[in-house]
Amino acid sequence: LTVTLAQVRLNIVDRHDIDLPVRVVPRGGGSTATIVFNGEVYNWVELRTELEALGWAFKTKTDTEVVLAAYLEWGARCLPKLNGMFAFAIWDGDKLFCARDRLGKKPLFYRCIGQSFELASEVKAFPELSFVGNDLFDLLEFCPNEHTLYKDVFALPPGQYLVYDPARGTLDRRSYWDIPHRFGGRLKDDEEAIEGFIELLRDSVRLRMHADVPVSMFLSGGIDSTLIAVLAGIEEAFTCQFSEFKDSIDEELFAQDFADRAGIKLNVVRPTKEQFLEDLPKLAYHLEMPTGSFSVFPLYRLAKEARAAGYKVILSGEGSDELFGGYARNEFLMLPSFDTSDPRIQSYLAMLRRYEGSHLDRFCRMASRS
Numbered sequence: 001l002t003v004t005l006a007q008v009r010l011n012i013v014d015r016h017d018i019d020l021p022v023r024v025v026p027r028g029g030g031s032t033a034t035i036v037f038n039g040e041v042y043n044w045v046e047l048r049t050e051l052e053a054l055g056w057a058f059k060t061k062t063d064t065e066v067v068l069a070a071y072l073e074w075g076a077r078c079l080p081k082l083n084g085m086f087a088f089a090i091w092d093g094d095k096l097f098c099a100r101d102r103l104g105k106k107p108l109f110y111r112c113i114g115q116s117f118e119l120a121s122e123v124k125a126f127p128e129l130s131f132v133g134n135d136l137f138d139l140l141e142f143c144p145n146e147h148t149l150y151k152d153v154f155a156l157p158p159g160q161y162l163v164y165d166p167a168r169g170t171l172d173r174r175s176y177w178d179i180p181h182r183f184g185g186r187l188k189d190d191e192e193a194i195e196g197f198i199e200l201l202r203d204s205v206r207l208r209m210h211a212d213v214p215v216s217m218f219l220s221g222g223i224d225s226t227l228i229a230v231l232a233g234i235e236e237a238f239t240c241q242f243s244e245f246k247d248s249i250d251e252e253l254f255a256q257d258f259a260d261r262a263g264i265k266l267n268v269v270r271p272t273k274e275q276f277l278e279d280l281p282k283l284a285y286h287l288e289m290p291t292g293s294f295s296v297f298p299l300y301r302l303a304k305e306a307r308a309a310g311y312k313v314i315l316s317g318e319g320s321d322e323l324f325g326g327y328a329r330n331e332f333l334m335l336p337s338f339d340t341s342d343p344r345i346q347s348y349l350a351m352l353r354r355y356e357g358s359h360l361d362r363f364c365r366m367a368s369r370s
Contacts, residue, residue, distance in 0.1 A: 007036040014061040031093030035068040039086035039106040040209035048186025081177045096164040104158030123288045141292040205231040219317040221254025236265040240298040271301045
């Protein structure tokens, strides 16, 4: 049996050079366990303290070593204890344990053919890839759960772990978390709801500021990124503005206004048509699977500029539009009816009409991207 594990490290927490992959001997003795890890566990300091009280000693100040010790102490029961974004694999001497965070922020792909098992954080790591079609992708324009666009290559779904036993030739995949189906009592007081939400948001940002390197952010000037910038106390930020669209979409105006008020140094990135043509092959290479979002190009340019300025950690308001309803279309969708002659909603008529009719009518229309 040959087992090969390898990784590169971003050095966000504990800037010292450490041996990779990280290896640990179980507290009670036994075979050395080895981990490859991608991501960050934000509550690793608290977990380390808990493990030290049980008798564990640590050689590094990294979340990676804490995650490995937590697995050796609690097995798969360690996963609900981890607050973060992660994908990792652990070889404990006779089997391979792989896990992915609750919502799948960090990727983990695997391929199991015969007695061979391969895993990676990028599909391009697998040799001899074969592209295949996928009906779900054609419908949704992305691949959910375990699906990919490559033959025999699967994604470990969010909130799941798998155990591969080479001696038995078995692969067991299980779920350790799901979106709660029932949420308990409803909050009826607006102020209580707002205060509770702000406290959760403040704690969330605080946890993500745990880094031994400077932290910056992508700032659009909208509700989402502005809130995060205030809570994080950011000193320098990056925003994107296309010169061609300045007459119709000028986010620079709002981002600069807020940056001036908050005393933030704002770097404006201005992507060009020439850069888009130059970057397109790189975008396809890094994305690995097609995406229907044009934002990958400006995000790539923002990341490139931030990295050139010396930043490895970036916060952003990506993915929070539904939380704060920051776009005009969200306001229109909440109206009981809409006036087709209203000039404000002319651009959104096609979308708004998808919400007309019964719940079933609306669901069927929204489920189909065609």
